[in-house]
Structures are given as structure tokens and as C-alpha cells.
Amino acid sequence: MDFHGYVLVYSITSQKSFEVIKIIYEKLLDVMGKKYVPVVLVGNKTDLHQERMVSTEEGRKLAESWRAIFLETSAKQNESVADIFHRLLISIESENGNPQEKSNCIIS
Numbered sequence: 077m078d079f080h081g082y083v084l085v086y087s088i089t090s091q092k093s094f095e096v097i098k099i100i101y102e103k104l105l106d107v108m109g110k111k112y113v114p115v116v117l118v119g120n121k122t123d124l125h126q127e128r129m130v131s132t133e134e135g136r137k138l139a140e141s142w143r144a145i146f147l148e149t150s151a152k153q154n155e156s157v158a159d160i161f162h163r164l165l166i167s168i169e170s171e172n173g174n175p176q177e178k179s180n181c182i183i184s
């Protein structure tokens with residue numbers, strides 16, 4: 077099977093999940109033998125903002141260091157979930173050298 081991009085999700089309420097996602101990313105690059113892979117980094121569970129352990133800034137900085145897209149979501153409240161896949165597809169298209177406007181992939 078051919079993989080083109082990845083969605084890596086951590087919980088904003090868990091520092092451990094944030095650390096684990098870094099390890100997963102490194103292993104991913106290692107296995108694929110690449111220096112770059114299209115990734116959307118997702119901080120999930122924004123509805124639990126009172127239990128937040130990972131700041132938005134930390135997530136954003138990590139994504140920047142990977143040249144990844146960064147989003148915070150609440151799967152529970154279905155907030156920005158469709159956006160994850162839309163933006164991943166744009167990132168994959170761009171990696172493949174296809175400009176966004178030429179894409180005929182539609183997500184609804």
C-alpha cells in the first residue's frame with residue numbers, strides 16, 4: 077500500500093501524548109527513509125480546555141519544525157474535523173507538484 081500523508085493526533089490534555097507523537101513522527105521518517113512527509117498535526121479535545129496541558133503555541137511550534145499543518149480540534153464536538161482531511165489532501169497535492177486549483181478532489 078502507498079501512503080501519501082499522515083494525520084498525527086495528540087490530546088491537548090496529555091503531555092505524554094504530545095511526547096509520543098514526536099517519537100511516532102521520527103519513526104515514520106525513519107521507516108519511509110524520507111526527510112519530509114506531508115503531515116497534519118492535530119491537537120484534539122479542545123472542548124476540555126480546563127484540562128489543557130499542551131499549549132496551542134507548543135503545538136504550532138512543533139508543526140512548524142516539521143513543516144506540517146497544525147490544527148486544534150474537538151472530535152467530540154465535530155469541530156474542524158473535516159478540515160483535517162481537506163488540508164492534508166492539499167498538502168499531498170502540493171508535495172506531488174500539483175497546484176491546488178488544478179485538483180479535482182472534492183470533500184463534502
Ligand SMILES: Nc1nc2c(ncn2[C@@H]2O[C@H](COP(=O)(O)OP(=O)(O)OP(=O)(O)O)[C@@H](O)[C@H]2O)c(=O)[nH]1
Binds near residue numbers: 122124149150152
Ligand atoms: N472530551 C473529548 N473526548 C474525546 C475526544 N476525542 C476522543 N475522545 C475520547 O477519548 C477517549 C479515547 O478516544 P479513542 O478514539 O479511543 O482514542 P485512542 O487514541 O484510541 O485512545 P487510547 O486508546 O486511550 O490511546 C474516548 O473515551 C473518546 O471518547 C474529544 O474531542 N473530546
